[in-house]
Amino acid sequence: MKLLGKPRNRTAAILPLCLLFLKILQPGHSHLYNNRYAGDQVIRLIPKTEEEAYALKKIYHQFRVDLWQPSSISYISEGTVTDVHIPQNASQALLAFLQQANIQYKVLIEDLQKALERSGSLQTHRNRRSVPGHNYEVYHSLEEIQNWMRHLNKTHSGLIQMFSIGKSYEGRSLYVLKLGRRSRAYKRAVWMDCGIHAREWISPAFCQWFIKEALLTHRSDPAMRKMLNHLYFYVMPVFNVDGYHFSWTNDRFWRKTRSRNSRFRCRGVDANRNWRVKWCDEGASMHPCEDTYCGPFPESEPEVKAVANFLRKHKKHIRAYLSFHAYAQMLLYPYSYKYATIPNFSCVESAAYKAVNALRSVNGVRYRYGPASSTLYVSSGNSMDWAYKNGIPYAFAFELRDTGHFGFLLPEVLIKPTCTETMLAVKNITMHLLKKCP
Numbered sequence: 451m452k453l454l455g456k457p458r459n460r461t462a463a464i465l466p467l468c469l470l471f472l473k474i475l476q477p478g479h480s481h482l483y484n485n486r487y488a489g490d491q492v493i494r495l496i497p498k499t500e501e502e503a504y505a506l507k508k509i510y511h512q513f514r515v516d517l518w519q520p521s522s523i524s525y526i527s528e529g530t531v532t533d534v535h536i537p538q539n540a541s542q543a544l545l546a547f548l549q550q551a552n553i554q555y556k557v558l559i560e561d562l563q564k565a566l567e568r569s570g571s572l573q574t575h576r577n578r579r580s581v582p583g584h585n586y587e588v589y590h591s592l593e594e595i596q597n598w599m600r601h602l603n604k605t606h607s608g609l610i611q612m613f614s615i616g617k618s619y620e621g622r623s624l625y626v627l628k629l630g631r632r633s634r635a636y637k638r639a640v641w642m643d644c645g646i647h648a649r650e651w652i653s654p655a656f657c658q659w660f661i662k663e664a665l666l667t668h669r670s671d672p673a674m675r676k677m678l679n680h681l682y683f684y685v686m687p688v689f690n691v692d693g694y695h696f697s698w699t700n701d702r703f704w705r706k707t708r709s710r711n712s713r714f715r716c717r718g719v720d721a722n723r724n725w726r727v728k729w730c731d732e733g734a735s736m737h738p739c740e741d742t743y744c745g746p747f748p749e750s751e752p753e754v755k756a757v758a759n760f761l762r763k764h765k766k767h768i769r770a771y772l773s774f775h776a777y778a779q780m781l782l783y784p785y786s787y788k789y790a791t792i793p794n795f796s797c798v799e800s801a802a803y804k805a806v807n808a809l810r811s812v813n814g815v816r817y818r819y820g821p822a823s824s825t826l827y828v829s830s831g832n833s834m835d836w837a838y839k840n841g842i843p844y845a846f847a848f849e850l851r852d853t854g855h856f857g858f859l860l861p862e863v864l865i866k867p868t869c870t871e872t873m874l875a876v877k878n879i880t881m882h883l884l885k886k887c888p
């Protein structure tokens with residue numbers, strides 16, 4: 451029979467499979483990401499003077515460090531908290547340089563590889579591909595998240611619809627879940643996206659948590675019932691699908707998309723600097739190798755274009771735009787690109803004030819809140835400003851936990867407390883929408 455093929459061919463076909471199984475069955479002590487972060491450190495420094503800030507910028511160019519906070523060297527200035535990830539092979543020279551320049555620093559993470567392996571049980575493959583019993587307290591790969599979405603689309607078709615709004619640069623579908631009771635033809639809507647930046651894993655975890663809570667509580671909790679009756683939620687659990695995938699397979703600290711550049715070897719665009727609102731101005735970089743690269747033109751990234759198209763098409767209904775990032779513990783609203791207060795400032799401000807209070811009431815965690823420009827830093831071409839400029843009156847960006855102790859490696863045990871408190875803030879904002887703002 452042709453289908454079975456010759457025995458030799460069959461062995462050849464089975465061998466890679468066996469290797470694959472061996473790989474999966476490897477014991478827990480095998481190293482993640484080929485041990486590439488062994489001996490890397492994350493340090494925090496706060497330049498005390500302009501000269502020190504200048505010295506830090508020079509170091510950045512010289513040593514190829516990965517900036518965790520703020521997201522671009524252009525933000526480094528006197529008095530700004532700066533967290534940098536230093537590769538092991540640059541560590542000695544760099545720390546010597548800092549000592550010489552008399553710049554004080556504190557080690558936040560002594561060994562990044564160890565911290566990474568402690569932060570979750572990523573290597574053990576325990577109960578994570580667990581649709582139908584999806585485990586919301588572990589981080590999930592893109593494939594797992596998409597399987598979970600497909601499962602909900604089947605099992606909760608009364609409340610959830612899954613659809614694609616386009617394809618990523620590498621050809622992956624950009625899925626959105628539409629959540630809400632189909633009670634009326636016309637309903638106002640809330641847009642939520644997670645995972646614009648690949649390495650901020652707590653963000654997609656929150657989008658999944660939000661859906662879970664809605665499905666679990668809409669019968670028992672009058673507030674949730676009201677929200678699902680009166681609104682649709684468009685939830686995009688992973689915006690930057692290519693980048694997120696890459697952060698699982700290759701580089702845990704990848705931030706950007708994965709698009710190629712014709713003139714540079716560096717890949718990717720910052721999907722939160724690629725929007726047509728003061729595009730590529732202050733707080734964005736024109737250089738393809740920078741983490742805040744704005745791209746060759748606005749909406750050059752298919753992921754950004756797809757979401758922008760969707761929002762343009764539905765902006766009459768969409769009352770709120772919520773975007774989830776990490777880390778800083780902040781609730782931000784427009785503007786990012788300039789120091790100015792938005793029209794109807796008081797409505798948005800009071801929504802933010804109440805939301806951070808609601809958030810704090812859960813675990814006592816404090817969030818700062820305010821216009822992004824003065825609370826975080828000035829940045830141009832981001833999604834929140836774009837949503838606001840395009841007529842969505844409530845536009846917010848969350849910077850979830852923490853403030854640098856774990857940074858992007860927020861341990862899985864903190865998914866639950868982080869999501870529980872964020873949930874209350876999101877519900878509070880949503881209930882605010884349903885009332886007429888005074």
Ligand SMILES: *[C@@H]1O[C@H](CO)[C@@H](O)[C@H](O)[C@H]1NC(C)=O
Nearest residue numbers: 513514537538539540541543
């Ligand atoms: C450190 O290692 C990286 C990757 O292996 C390499 O690209 C880089 O040039 C090295 N830097 C130094 C200062 O040796």
Ligand SMILES: *[C@@H]1O[C@H](CO)[C@@H](O)[C@H](O)[C@H]1NC(C)=O
Nearest residue numbers: 600603604607611612613614
């Ligand atoms: C979701 O389910 C509906 C049927 O209920 C189906 O038509 C649709 O294709 C599904 N969406 C996806 C993305 O699979």
Ligand SMILES: *[C@@H]1O[C@H](CO)[C@@H](O)[C@H](O)[C@H]1NC(C)=O
Nearest residue numbers: 804805807808877878881882
């Ligand atoms: C929102 O939070 C504020 C402050 O914690 C609280 O007073 C208010 O009742 C909350 N509103 C809703 C609808 O949850």
Ligand SMILES: *[C@@H]1O[C@H](CO)[C@@H](O)[C@H](O)[C@H]1NC(C)=O
Nearest residue numbers: 792793794841842843844887
């Ligand atoms: C400000 O509020 C008024 C009254 O609710 C509304 O008509 C106007 O469109 C709002 N402006 C913006 C920019 O949201």
Ligand SMILES: [Zn+2]
Nearest residue numbers: 647650775776
């Ligand atoms: Zn981010």
